[in-house]
Amino acid sequence: MPQSILAEGEERTLRPGARTPSRRLALASLSFAILLSSLATSIANVALPSLAEAFAASFQQVQWVVLAYLLAITILVVGVGRIGDVVGRRRLLLAGIMLFTIASAACGVAPSLPLLIAVRAVQGLGAAIMMALGMALVGETVAKEKTGSAMGLLGTMSAIGTALGPSLGGLLLAAFDWRAIFLVNVPLGLLAFLLAHRSLAADRPVTGRTGFDLPGTLLLGLALAAYALAMTATRGSFGLVNFALVAGALAAAALFVFAERKSASPLIQLEMFRHRLLGAGLAMNALVSTVMMATLVVGPFYLSRALGLEDSIVGMVMSAGPIIAAVSGVPAGRLVDRFGAPLIVSLGLAAIAAGAFGLSLLPGLFGVAGYIAAIAVLTPGYQLFQAANSTVVMIDVQPGQRGVVSGMLNLSRNLGLVTGASVMGAIFAFASAAPDIATAPADAVATGMKATFAVAGVLIAGALVIALWSRAPARASRRREVIR
Template sequence: MNIRTADPAATTSPGATRWALASLALAMLMSSLSISSANVALPTIAHAFAAPFGTVQWVVLAYLLAVTVFSVGAGRLADIVGPRRVLVVGILVFTAASVVCAAAPDLLVLVIARGIQGLGGAAVLALTVAMVRAAVPSHRTGSAMGLLGTMSAVGTALGPSLGGALIAGAGWRSIFLVMVVMGITAAALALRHLPGDRQAGRPELRAFDIAGTLVLTLALGAYALATTAGETTGAGTAVLVVAAIAGILLFLHIEARAAAPLIDLNAFADRFLRSGLVTNLLVASVMMATFLVGPFYLSRSLGLGEAMVGLVMSVGPVVSALTGIPAGRIVDRFGAPRVAVFGLVEMAIGALLLALLPGIAGVAGYVAALAVLTPGYQLFLAANNTAVMTGVADDRRGVVSGMLSLSRNLGFITGASVMGAVFAFGAAAPVATASGAAVAAGMRLTFLVAAGLMVLAVVLARRGGSGDR
């Protein structure tokens, strides 16, 4: 059971609240841009360093791995020393690493710098959500969560076009120089406008669970590598999966006996937290399927060229950007548990439409289905973040927010692996050589499964959100 605390932002002036939200929004935008803009730079980087794609993809993977494995650790550290301190340090680490990325003399230095950038990104992604409660009054929490969701979507949508324009005009290094400017600005705004940290009152919060953090990092790293490293052999993948399972079991053993555990296992007795984390993972898996399967279907089955594929694929992020803030306001008006369920129902309908409509109406059917699925995602995201973070004690905000970030990232990498396997199974042929009809069959099966996952998420959300906290 979580302990409710006084609203820390209830007496904050509207102007101060707006500036605090601006600092959090810029930090979220920066972290989203760092992924999507780097993706579009991979071919140019491969040419610049004369490296194969299998090696260059680590420019993206190093960042994603670091963000995934350090999210909870960053959150727990924030609970110990203060969320604003850790957020600002995270932004500064991200910014310094961006400088190294821009000046990297070879691919190895670039990949290492991207990993360090991911360390800062882990703190940014976890603590922008954790800081909302301290920065805005409680009756505006949903709107603030919606704004952060909008900034994440704007970064995802803007990254490819901004990255492409920068690369064409000033070279691939310029995409990292932009991050330096954004990072300096975000750090200055955070230092100036975010509320200061209140000293933790309980002595056990002075300890940091180094053993638990190390074991969890290794376990999550093994799992992420098993599901993202495409060139790993079958035996290598099996070894990584076994290592991940063994690592999680060892982590649970350590946490059960730690004086100040990284994750308090008793927290999972809270049905809101359990439901929020699991549904967050399921939703992220489904959203990853749209990015994974969509380009194959649009190009192979519908015969669209590269430019049109990119245009149609941008519909989802654009709709997300437009619906994030309204979604947050809906949460404030109708309550987070109810809106979370409604968002999941809308996502289930959208996934079902993605399985059926494109085969009937082509591109128009695909776009119409996305226009249903994506607003449902934003409703869920704003509502779920609000429901999970509401009522969390101040000394647990960081780690709970880190767990939300972790569940989302695990959903993305699990979705890439599992939903990719479902797609390949449905196509009944190697995807690289499959016919348009085979790809369409894979698409239908993938989103029928996705619709089923969303129905499961609805059941879990209703059970987790019933009753009073």
């Protein structure tokens, strides 16, 4: 990545006599933090019917137990990444793990739904810290040539957390009640805290500018909150409220850009976006996340309504993706280290595009077997892309910017997820041409499935064009060297 996008001369040196913890143990602690944040996302979904019954609330009301967590991460992940750059990443990561643990306990004893939603947002703040700084600390934990393998491991742990959530949540609900799905995070959080405290090297002194941009942080948070609410608040419909929120997001974003240009210590150095690798990496990450969310939103409807599968079988088929992701993450990282991140980015995107077009065509021809075959192509492609793209974005970032760049990478992923849940869901409903997708006939749902993943394939083709465009200067430079 070009040197000019990196932070101004920040240099850190180890304190005299500081111990050097095991790199493997340190990487394990970061992986465990990522697993916990993913587990807390997926484990709550399975409890929504129980929460609706326990609090005598509607499904739309209890959905905010999930949304509050996701919105908190989306709004805060860049800001907490920058705070970690300023105050010390190890220190803030430990605080985030402890905050996550305390909030989990508060969720488990919440006496009312509004209070549960509030503490879930606090839990999301802890998860945002864990996500942003877990990735940022990789650069201080592993050698540069092993970055791809480390990113692949983090992707594997995220997939394991996502896959484990529904099954673990179901077991806890069967044995206890909804409170157990939150309380289980308490011992796991304490274990994560002790592991990170023991294994991560102490924060090192920072020289150079370390100011924190509070106005920029607040404006960015306001813009992201308005956008995320516009995409999620009305659950698929798009009316005046949504347009007003989008307008508010654009206004806050414009003010944020103005504030950053005037700030002595900006939250995000806008000059970063002039460089192809970072801008392309964030754009591709958002597009890929949009498509991956479509599999989670559209897949269950297609399997149950078009193919007529029972709920238990739908769950088994849907678990194929996370299981494949868990198995393919580490090998994907090793391929990045061996063949280089730029090549693997393109290969991963090509596989995702093939899988998306496969989801548009194969299930209609071969039923469940066609669906699983397409997922078996798409998911390893996603793991290849994630490991390679994270490596490209993070590998040459200087210490003073690792937190904020990691936060931006997580932010682009989350924006893709909320956009995918709304926009891809709307495409599915529109293409199905049914008043209520939950009661739509099988052929209408099948038509919606074909159209949605045809659009998804086109989006990934666009991401592949971005990947090739971002590598053009490097290829031109190599040609000039050959000519000389």
